[in-house]
Amino acid sequence: xxxxxxxxxxxxxxxxxxxxxxxxxxxxxxxxxxxxxxxxxxxxxxxxxxxxxxxxxxxxxxxxxxxxxxxxxxxxxxxxxxxxxxxxxxxxxxxxxxxxxxxxxxxxxxxxxxxxxxxxxxxxxxxxxxxxxxxxxxxxxxxxxxxxxxxxxxxxxxxxxxxxxxxxxxxxxxxxxxxxxxxxxxxxxxxxxxxxxxxxxxxxxxxxxxxxxxxxxxxxxxxxxxxxxxxxxxxxxxxxxxxxxxxxxxxxxxxxxxxxxxxxxxxxxxxxxxxxxxxxxxxxxxxxxxxxxxxxxxxxxxxxxxxxxxxxxxxxxxxxxxxxxxxxxxxxxxxxxxxxxxxxxxxxxxxxxxxxxxxxxxxxxxxxxxxxxxxxxxxxxxxxxxxxxxxxxxxxxxxxxxxxxxxxxxxxxxxxxxxxxxxxxxxxxxxxxxxxxxxxxxxxxxxxxxxxxxxxxxxxxxxxxxxxxxxxxxxxxxxxxxxxxxxxxxxxxxxxxxxxxxxxxxxxxxxxxxxxxxxxxxxxxxxxxxxxxxxxxxxxxxxxxxxxxxxxxxxxxxxxxxxxxxxx
Amino acid sequence: xxxxxxxxxxxxxxxxxxxxxxxxxxxxxxxxxxxxxxxxxxxxxxxxxxxxxxxxxxxxxxxxxxxxxxxxxxxxxxxxxxxxxxxxxxxxxxxxxxxxxxxxxxxxxx
Numbered sequence: 001x002x003x004x005x006x007x008x009x010x011x012x013x014x015x016x017x018x019x020x021x022x023x024x025x026x027x028x029x030x031x032x033x034x035x036x037x038x039x040x041x042x043x044x045x046x047x048x049x050x051x052x053x054x055x056x057x058x059x060x061x062x063x064x065x066x067x068x069x070x071x072x073x074x075x076x077x078x079x080x081x082x083x084x085x086x087x088x089x090x091x092x093x094x095x096x097x098x099x100x101x102x103x104x105x106x107x108x109x110x111x112x113x114x115x116x117x118x119x120x121x122x123x124x125x126x127x128x129x130x131x132x133x134x135x136x137x138x139x140x141x142x143x144x145x146x147x148x149x150x151x152x153x154x155x156x157x158x159x160x161x162x163x164x165x166x167x168x169x170x171x172x173x174x175x176x177x178x179x180x181x182x183x184x185x186x187x188x189x190x191x192x193x194x195x196x197x198x199x200x201x202x203x204x205x206x207x208x209x210x211x212x213x214x215x216x217x218x219x220x221x222x223x224x225x226x227x228x229x230x231x232x233x234x235x236x237x238x239x240x241x242x243x244x245x246x247x248x249x250x251x252x253x254x255x256x257x258x259x260x261x262x263x264x265x266x267x268x269x270x271x272x273x274x275x276x277x278x279x280x281x282x283x284x285x286x287x288x289x290x291x292x293x294x295x296x297x298x299x300x301x302x303x304x305x306x307x308x309x310x311x312x313x314x315x316x317x318x319x320x321x322x323x324x325x326x327x328x329x330x331x332x333x334x335x336x337x338x339x340x341x342x343x344x345x346x347x348x349x350x351x352x353x354x355x356x357x358x359x360x361x362x363x364x365x366x367x368x369x370x371x372x373x374x375x376x377x378x379x380x381x382x383x384x385x386x387x388x389x390x391x392x393x394x395x396x397x398x399x400x401x402x403x404x405x406x407x408x409x410x411x412x413x414x415x416x417x418x419x420x421x422x423x424x425x426x427x428x429x430x431x432x433x434x435x436x437x438x439x440x441x442x443x444x445x446x447x448x449x450x451x452x453x454x455x456x457x458x459x460x461x462x463x464x465x466x467x468x469x470x471x472x473x474x475x476x477x478x479x480x481x482x483x484x485x486x487x488x489x490x491x492x493x494x495x496x497x498x499x500x501x502x503x504x505x506x507x508x509x510x511x512x513x514x515x516x517x518x519x520x521x522x523x524x525x526x527x528x529x530x531x532x533x534x535x536x537x538x539x540x541x542x543x544x545x546x547x548x549x550x551x552x553x554x555x556x557x558x559x560x561x562x563x564x565x566x567x568x
Numbered sequence: 569x570x571x572x573x574x575x576x577x578x579x580x581x582x583x584x585x586x587x588x589x590x591x592x593x594x595x596x597x598x599x600x601x602x603x604x605x606x607x608x609x610x611x612x613x614x615x616x617x618x619x620x621x622x623x624x625x626x627x628x629x630x631x632x633x634x635x636x637x638x639x640x641x642x643x644x645x646x647x648x649x650x651x652x653x654x655x656x657x658x659x660x661x662x663x664x665x666x667x668x669x670x671x672x673x674x675x676x677x678x
Contacts, residue, residue, distance in 0.1 A: 448591055449589070449590075449621075450587055450619055450621075476619050476621075476650065479619065479621065480622065483590050483621050483622070483623065484621075484622060487590045487623065523659055526625070526629055526658060526659050526663060527629075529626040529629055530626065530629065530630070536626075539622065539658075540622045543622070543654070543658055546657045547653065547657060
């Protein structure tokens with residue numbers, strides 16, 4: 001079982017008290033519903049009718065709830081709190097296909113996207129080397145960076161109608177909201193901290209109402225909508241447009257990477273000793289999301305995905321418990337039975353959403369950096385990370401670069417997240433060329449074993465990107481083993497120190513000609529250190545067997561092999 | 569490795585900095601072979617010891633036996649987590665008192 005970090009109040013498997021669970025779930029459900037703004041934007045861009053817009057939103061909300069339950073439930077999904085929000089990656093796809101062929105075309109391309117995403121999950125286990133922590137770290141950092149533009153746009157109300165002028169009431173609302181959330185997250189304890197986002201958002205909403213900043217949506221006649229009613233769903237039909245196929249597949253890849261990033265964030269948040277991505281869990285989460293998206297597509301709904309915003313809420317509330325996700329899913333699902341509620345949600349002030357996005361962005365940027373620096377940085381890793389982040393920033397700050405590309409490439413290159421992550425994956429694979437997974441160095445009788453082990457293992461650790469703590473553990477053990485073999489004349493000549501690395505293990509082997517050592521299962525008396533060479537070797541053998549994750553004795557040709565295994 | 573000696577409250581304090589391995593153990597062995605007259609205790613301050621091998625442990629064991637023979641208590645203090653692990657796994661923590669700081673060790677030894 002994962003060790004709970006000190007800032008987490010309810011970890012993944014924990015069961016919060018019922019009232020707390022309801023309030024926590026309510027925050028997530030409200031946040032998820034706030035993001036219905038994405039399908040509203042897509043519908044407005046494509047010029048959908050009021051009726052079609054309602055179907056798009058209702059289908060989205062229903063399957064957002066169902067998918068949240070599938071993704072959070074340990075048997076079908078990740079077993080952590082991953083509330084699904086409308087997937088912004090689907091915006092380009094929705095705008096393009098809705099514009100081309102209406103709801104039927106969007107349903108067709110959404111089905112294709114869901115199947116493509118489902119197919120990707122079959123390779124998750126083999127993809128561990130493609131997604132080492134620095135690549136995941138770049139993705140997580142860029143998720144935060146990618147949120148910056150929509151967050152600031154909302155915070156400063158930078159819309160076309162404003163004509164570039166800033167109405168300072170909007171940033172005031174936004175920064176008061178942000179200040180309250182951050183202050184509660186940092187300085188408060190217990191319940192106040194749990195509901196930091198909800199309290200901040202409520203105060204911000206109140207301030208926005210005071211300043212008359214609630215948005216006006218003339219396209220919706222809210223008062224005419226029933227308070228409770230059966231959801232308005234209908235079969236949209238299915239048509240495929242070849243023009244949309246590349247975008248559909250790219251959307252699947254980017255969404256899968258996005259999902260992976262969110263799973264990594266949650267796993268890391270939930271486990272104080274986090275070491276690597278649990279690809280099985282990530283695969284299950286992406287599979288559950290794909291199945292949910294398939295359902296949404298078939299009822300004409302907008303797709304959903306895990307989002308950095310809900311991770312920000314999880315962080316702010318110190319809760320990663322999957323049961324909160326189930327409850328949030330039920331609440332979201334229930335809200336689909338109130339058309340008026342859904343319409344009302346669209347009047348939540350965008351400056352409040354901007355503040356929440358800013359909060360989530362700040363958290364993700366630092367979480368990504370933390371991930372990147374969890375491994376030893378070699379020149380290869382420095383450039384993998386640095387160039388990838390620069391590539392992502394390039395498309396963020398120089399949109400004209402993207403405009404110069406063919407239209408079909410825009411969905412890929414418009415997103416700093418997908419550009420940076422794609423670069424990180426590519427550079428990681430490219431820079432691996434020429435790296436041998438095994439290396440060795442001789443340890444001579446006159447050498448200082450500790451210095452030799454330090455120079456050799458730190459160099460190899462840098463090259464392979466091994467974890468700092470694992471290399472630091474290996475050095476004294478390798479030095480102790482080499483010193484024991486040489487000083488007690490168990491090795492008749494030099495000792496070869498050989499290191500081998502894969503993502504799972506960091507092995508250091510000592511190869512020598514001479515007698516094998518014995519490893520007792522019971523600790524010898526410390527007096528053994530004053531005995532002969534064999535007694536000392538037995539004592540050291542016992543020590544090594546307890547301090548390494550595994551000690552293996554064997555032979556390679558005429559030489560004895562003593563292998564110290566450190567799990568990575 | 570750097571070795572410093574001082575006497576405080578009639579306790580002989582030996583501070584070891586750096587690595588205590590086969591290349592440096594002999595020097596510490598020579599230092600610890602003599603317990604000044606009038607000493608009420610021997611304290612090994614390992615606050616800045618970064619590595620101890622079995623050769624280093626052997627020297628500590630010999631010093632503990634020498635002190636016991638002279639009916640003088642010997643203790644170690646301020647171990648780093650890595651060195652503390654070595655003392656735990658090797659069973660030395662059951663033989664030799666370990667103190668968190670020099671101050672608490674001096675209180676115990678005087």
